[in-house]
Amino acid sequence: MTRTLYRGGRVFTASDPAFVESFVVDGDRIVCAGPAAGALAADEVVELGDGLVVPGFIDAHAHLLMLGDALGQVSLTDARSLGEIQRRIRAAREVSGGAVRGRGWLFDSVPGGAPTAAMLDEAVADVPVYLDANDYHSCWINSAALAELGITRETPDPVGGRIGRTPDGEPDGMLYETAAQQFAWAHRDATATDAQRDAAVERVVAAYLASGVTGAVDMAFDEYGLAAFARAAEQGAMPLRVAAHWFVGNADDDAENLAQVARAAELAATATPGVDVIGIKLILDGTIDACTAAMGAPYANGENAGPIWPTERLLPIVAAADRAGLQIAMHAIGDAASTLALDAIEHAMRVNGDRPRRHRIEHLEYAAPETATRMARLGVTASMQPVHADPAIFANWAAQLGDERVGRGFAWSEFEEAGAVLAFSTDAPTAPHEALANMYVASTRASALEPGLPAVQPHRALPLERALAHATRDAAASIGAGSDRGRIEVGCVADFAVLDAEPFAQGAEALLTARVVRTVIGGRTRFEA
Ligand SMILES: [Zn+2]
Numbered sequence: 001m002t003r004t005l006y007r008g009g010r011v012f013t014a015s016d017p018a019f020v021e022s023f024v025v026d027g028d029r030i031v032c033a034g035p036a037a038g039a040l041a042a043d044e045v046v047e048l049g050d051g052l053v054v055p056g057f058i059d060a061h062a063h064l065l066m067l068g069d070a071l072g073q074v075s076l077t078d079a080r081s082l083g084e085i086q087r088r089i090r091a092a093r094e095v096s097g098g099a100v101r102g103r104g105w106l107f108d109s110v111p112g113g114a115p116t117a118a119m120l121d122e123a124v125a126d127v128p129v130y131l132d133a134n135d136y137h138s139c140w141i142n143s144a145a146l147a148e149l150g151i152t153r154e155t156p157d158p159v160g161g162r163i164g165r166t167p168d169g170e171p172d173g174m175l176y177e178t179a180a181q182q183f184a185w186a187h188r189d190a191t192a193t194d195a196q197r198d199a200a201v202e203r204v205v206a207a208y209l210a211s212g213v214t215g216a217v218d219m220a221f222d223e224y225g226l227a228a229f230a231r232a233a234e235q236g237a238m239p240l241r242v243a244a245h246w247f248v249g250n251a252d253d254d255a256e257n258l259a260q261v262a263r264a265a266e267l268a269a270t271a272t273p274g275v276d277v278i279g280i281k282l283i284l285d286g287t288i289d290a291c292t293a294a295m296g297a298p299y300a301n302g303e304n305a306g307p308i309w310p311t312e313r314l315l316p317i318v319a320a321a322d323r324a325g326l327q328i329a330m331h332a333i334g335d336a337a338s339t340l341a342l343d344a345i346e347h348a349m350r351v352n353g354d355r356p357r358r359h360r361i362e363h364l365e366y367a368a369p370e371t372a373t374r375m376a377r378l379g380v381t382a383s384m385q386p387v388h389a390d391p392a393i394f395a396n397w398a399a400q401l402g403d404e405r406v407g408r409g410f411a412w413s414e415f416e417e418a419g420a421v422l423a424f425s426t427d428a429p430t431a432p433h434e435a436l437a438n439m440y441v442a443s444t445r446a447s448a449l450e451p452g453l454p455a456v457q458p459h460r461a462l463p464l465e466r467a468l469a470h471a472t473r474d475a476a477a478s479i480g481a482g483s484d485r486g487r488i489e490v491g492c493v494a495d496f497a498v499l500d501a502e503p504f505a506q507g508a509e510a511l512l513t514a515r516v517v518r519t520v521i522g523g524r525t526r527f528e529a
Helices: 035-039 064-070 082-095 117-121 143-149 178-191 194-210 223-234 254-269 311-323 335-352 371-378 391-401 404-408 412-418 435-444 464-471 473-478
Strands: 003-007 010-012 023-026 029-033 044-047 052-055 057-062 100-105 129-133 138-141 161-165 171-177 213-221 241-247 276-283 327-332 360-363 381-384 422-424 496-499 516-521 524-528
Touching: 003 035, 029 035, 057 422, 057 464, 057 473, 064 100, 064 194, 064 213, 064 223, 082 100, 082 117, 082 129, 117 138, 117 143, 117 171, 129 143, 129 178, 138 143, 138 178, 143 171, 143 178, 161 178, 171 178, 194 213, 194 223, 194 516, 194 524, 213 223, 213 276, 213 473, 213 496, 213 516, 241 254, 254 276, 254 311, 276 311, 311 327, 311 335, 327 335, 335 360, 335 371, 371 381, 371 412, 381 412, 381 473, 391 404, 412 422, 422 464, 422 473, 435 464, 464 473
Parallel strands: 003 044, 010 052, 057 213, 100 129, 213 241, 241 276, 276 327, 327 360, 360 381, 381 422
Antiparallel strands: 003 023, 023 029, 052 496, 129 138, 138 171, 161 171, 496 516, 516 524
16 A cells, blocks of 8 residues: 655644644555654655645535536626527537537526527527526426427426416426426437447546545436446446435325335445435425415515425425435425425424434524524534526526515525534536635625626625535535545545645635646545646
């Protein structure tokens, strides 16, 4: 085994002490960290220079195949007008043989915030166009795509979703929530080839390694991902540590829902190559941006949305998954949804009694004032995404609520103060996957998407030290890997990233220009700039 001494830099440990200058890796583990490291005999010495070493980032909530797919699509997040969106899809049509796929567009880039198929037909009418919204809770398609999916005025809305319609009842080109899942994305999944999925896995691995990410949690895993990660592992092409929550959709039938939980339990009980299935994922509501998150009080427009999972369907699923020892992750953006999630967990605890459990709530963008303490008491992890509070996308979010609730949005410190585990992630591809950009938003509340914008609610920014710990140490804890991952500490696996800048000394702005120059997983350098 090779023993390597890393020395002469600044090392953030996410442990105590928070900083050391050197550490030693032997095989796949850290065997010494701190002043004594220099005295240990080593086969190899790496000089760290002026940069910073951090524990490898663990993207505790992401969608890996979708991200890999998105990295190969037309990017529309910075296309801030309809004309620009049309220009980009026209250009993509010129080089694409089939359908045009794009992602990341924002509602406020479209006139009146109301996209239509006709707007896309003006640019591309001869092949289907599928454009996933920035939050991936809706899909905007052209007339050729409506025809390809067979959606007509007679097509009913699916449970938990809606087909956008003109006043006279014709489909208008928008698919919301489960309508996007069951039509656009199901069609994409069913028609994608293994080769396309393998290419997506390759892109996501390369993108993460270059960002200092050493582990990720796939937050809506399915049979396609399972097969794709197995193929990558067989080819020795899966260096990331990947955990996964199996997606359980509400089939509006208890037996069908329970069968999905049983499949997750079966996968969790067996070794699956390239990925570790640890739990299930339930989507309880939509997003505040699209007014589909379930709120305790209505939106500014007077409307509200109910949860995607009604209580009577949710309780048996959560109880069954808890009984099977699965981790339950529930997407809950609105306060009514997170309250429902905690009710379901309390119900499971009542019926299943004392047992080890590590459940989590995803996003928590606007939670009820008592939610943080309730989560700490129940041992539920708060899984939050600083990049979702980026000022570039905050205005639309705030306008939908339109009242004093805006001041308690993305209240990360409430969960810290209550004593809940707070794990930071990116939810890529709903936001950029770059860990350093995420840390910039977390530690400034300023924009990584449009760096000139003023910070929003800067008093809610966290010190960089705490933000980094939530994205490493606490992200590891959120998946039950806290004993030997997420820190640079004796006994931990040697997963870390070396940056070419030192943002603690240089200021948070350095996070926007810093580059990852080395990513090490289990003692092996997997990326070097
Ligand atoms: Zn997600």
